[in-house]
Amino acid sequence: MRGSSVDWLAAFLAAVALAAVPWLFANNYIVGVMTVALCFGIWAASWDFMSGLTGRENFGHSLFIGVGAYTAGFLNVNYGLSPWWSLVAAPGTAVLFSLIMGFPTLRLKGPYFALAMLSGAAVMQNLTIIFSVYTGGQDGLNGLDPILDSPLAYYYLTLLLMLAAVVILKLLANSSWGTILRAIRGDEASCQAAGINVTFYKIAALMISAAFAGLGGALYAHYQLQVGPDLFAIVLSINIIVMVYVGGLGSIYGPVGGAILLNVLTESLRAVSEYRLWVYTLILIFILFFMPQGLIAPLWRRVRGLLQ
Amino acid sequence: MTPLLRVEGLSKRFGGLHAVKNISFALDPGSVTGLLGPNGAGKTTVFNLLTGFLSFDTGSVEFDGRPLAGLPPHRIVNRGLARTFQLARPFQGMTVLENVEVACLAPRVNREGRPRQRARVLLDQVGLGNKADTVVDVLPYGDLRRLEIARALATRPRLLLLDEPFAGLGTSEIQPLADLISVLHQREGLAILIIEHKLRELMRLVRAVIAMDFGEVVAVGEPAMIVRHPRVVEAYIGKAELGQGDTDIARDPLGAA
Numbered sequence: 001m002r003g004s005s006v007d008w009l010a011a012f013l014a015a016v017a018l019a020a021v022p023w024l025f026a027n028n029y030i031v032g033v034m035t036v037a038l039c040f041g042i043w044a045a046s047w048d049f050m051s052g053l054t055g056r057e058n059f060g061h062s063l064f065i066g067v068g069a070y071t072a073g074f075l076n077v078n079y080g081l082s083p084w085w086s087l088v089a090a091p092g093t094a095v096l097f098s099l100i101m102g103f104p105t106l107r108l109k110g111p112y113f114a115l116a117m118l119s120g121a122a123v124m125q126n127l128t129i130i131f132s133v134y135t136g137g138q139d140g141l142n143g144l145d146p147i148l149d150s151p152l153a154y155y156y157l158t159l160l161l162m163l164a165a166v167v168i169l170k171l172l173a174n175s176s177w178g179t180i181l182r183a184i185r186g187d188e189a190s191c192q193a194a195g196i197n198v199t200f201y202k203i204a205a206l207m208i209s210a211a212f213a214g215l216g217g218a219l220y221a222h223y224q225l226q227v228g229p230d231l232f233a234i235v236l237s238i239n240i241i242v243m244v245y246v247g248g249l250g251s252i253y254g255p256v257g258g259a260i261l262l263n264v265l266t267e268s269l270r271a272v273s274e275y276r277l278w279v280y281t282l283i284l285i286f287i288l289f290f291m292p293q294g295l296i297a298p299l300w301r302r303v304r305g306l307l308q
Numbered sequence: 309m310t311p312l313l314r315v316e317g318l319s320k321r322f323g324g325l326h327a328v329k330n331i332s333f334a335l336d337p338g339s340v341t342g343l344l345g346p347n348g349a350g351k352t353t354v355f356n357l358l359t360g361f362l363s364f365d366t367g368s369v370e371f372d373g374r375p376l377a378g379l380p381p382h383r384i385v386n387r388g389l390a391r392t393f394q395l396a397r398p399f400q401g402m403t404v405l406e407n408v409e410v411a412c413l414a415p416r417v418n419r420e421g422r423p424r425q426r427a428r429v430l431l432d433q434v435g436l437g438n439k440a441d442t443v444v445d446v447l448p449y450g451d452l453r454r455l456e457i458a459r460a461l462a463t464r465p466r467l468l469l470l471d472e473p474f475a476g477l478g479t480s481e482i483q484p485l486a487d488l489i490s491v492l493h494q495r496e497g498l499a500i501l502i503i504e505h506k507l508r509e510l511m512r513l514v515r516a517v518i519a520m521d522f523g524e525v526v527a528v529g530e531p532a533m534i535v536r537h538p539r540v541v542e543a544y545i546g547k548a549e550l551g552q553g554d555t556d557i558a559r560d561p562l563g564a565a
Binding site for chain 1: 359361380381382383385386390391392393397398399400401402406407409410411413414415416417423459460462463
């Protein structure tokens with residue numbers, strides 16, 4: 001079988017498996033956990049597109065997530081717009097913020113971009129508390145409408161959008177765009193010597209990354225029916241980065257697997273209550289120590305090698 | 309003939325160090341010129357100034373009749389002035405083919421057929437065709453040099469700046485690369501400016517030499533004349549306080565004859 005058809009077949013089977021989850025476990029709790037896991041999948045894949053491909057680590061992906069979620073909150077709660085608008089507006093505002101963050105920092109070499117993203121997210125988290133008149137402060141905005149009323153329908157909407165996001169990001173990563181982004185990771189000066197406008201590609205990659213992060217933020221907000229300052233939290237950004245590394249950096253689909261795996265793991269460890277963080281951390285250390293290339297993507301590459 | 313590249317009064321300071329002092333020279337289309345000088349003479353700085361990797365303090369650079377001042381490196385490459393680096397800088401983690409493909413995606417050339425196919429043709433041209441799918445991380449140094457040249461050629465330059473293309477290569481690797489450079493010059497009419505310390509090979513390739521020392525141009529001329537030029541001899545060997553027995557060195561100081 002040709003390489004690409006094996007990939008498409010595997011992607012199709014994975015999509016079918018995810019679509020079958022609500023039928024295998026007819027349980028609203030599990031469907032809810034999986035809906036959140038899929039949101040994390042969008043966030044991890046979008047982080048990977050910018051940072052996994054170009055090697056410019058973004059330590060504040062939660063900035064785009066929070067901006068997307070709050071956009072959804074403002075439009076829906078404060079202005080009473082239909083929640084469907086959020087799916088358009090949230091990516092829009094996230095892209096706006098990516099330009100504000102990317103323009104000054106991605107032209108520079110060194111750690112400025114990573115640091116600016118880290119502090120940008122922290123600043124936004126504090127702004128939501130300072131401007132509590134509009135944002136609800138620590139309580140956040142409550143009473144968002146769900147985009148679709150039934151949890152099952154919401155799960156399928158999230159699944160559909162996540163699959164679309166992954167397919168778009170993967171096709172871009174496999175195109176000449178992806179080749180250029182990986183070359184930027186390899187050597188920025190050589191890229192310029194090859195006639196490539198490095199700054200343009202980095203900013204464009206960040207815009208695309210932010211758009212999908214914002215979309216995921218809106219989906220998450222209308223699922224939780226609430227948005228709060230924690231959506232900007234640094235720990236959320238770090239969790240996403242961990243998911244990407246567990247899944248396999250730069251593969252786009254791997255991070256989605258990592259996100260689902262770690263979300264399901266967190267939930268299933270509720271049984272061991274107080275030892276939960278212990279066990280979770282040990283498993284993480286084990287994975288990252290023995291499989292520094294990640295779990296999902298290298299595993300699939302091996303299976304793929306056997307199939308061909 | 310109007311020159312392809314005209315450099316006038318080019319200067320660059322790094323703090324207290326005057327790295328390039330008031331340099332002027334011109335290169336004709338299709339010419340092959342050597343840039344000679346001891347370590348620290350400012351040769352690589354000149355390359356970095358011409359290609360936009362450094363900005364110059366004063367002076368002017370005109371390429372193809374248009375000024376280059378203030379342009380970022382990628383814009384200069386897309387005008388047709390490409391370079392290689394002293395230490396090969398491949399895109400780690402990518403294959404040989406992908407490395408060249410990136411340069412085929414530059415705006416200057418991305419409409420000339422399919423980038424991947426062009427990259428294959430270029431690899432054949434530099435003799436790396438059979439290594440297209442090798443990941444560059446495991447490539448020997450000689451092949452990395454060829455890769456650098458293929459990547460620069462991919463942007464279809466009119467002037468190519470080669471920064472020590474023979475550095476770190478064994479004698480058996482130098483001749484094929486030198487042949488490749490003269491073929492490129494003859495077949496494509498490509499103008500080349502080349503920094504090199506291996507004088508024997510350099511003198512065979514070039515028609516003219518620009519000699520630098522302490523950031524200044526100390527001599528310009530034909531290779532045979534340059535190696536006997538007192539300022540060049542002084543730069544390489546030191547001031548002549550030569551006794552009678554040292555006249556051999558004085559007559560053929562660089563062993564180039």
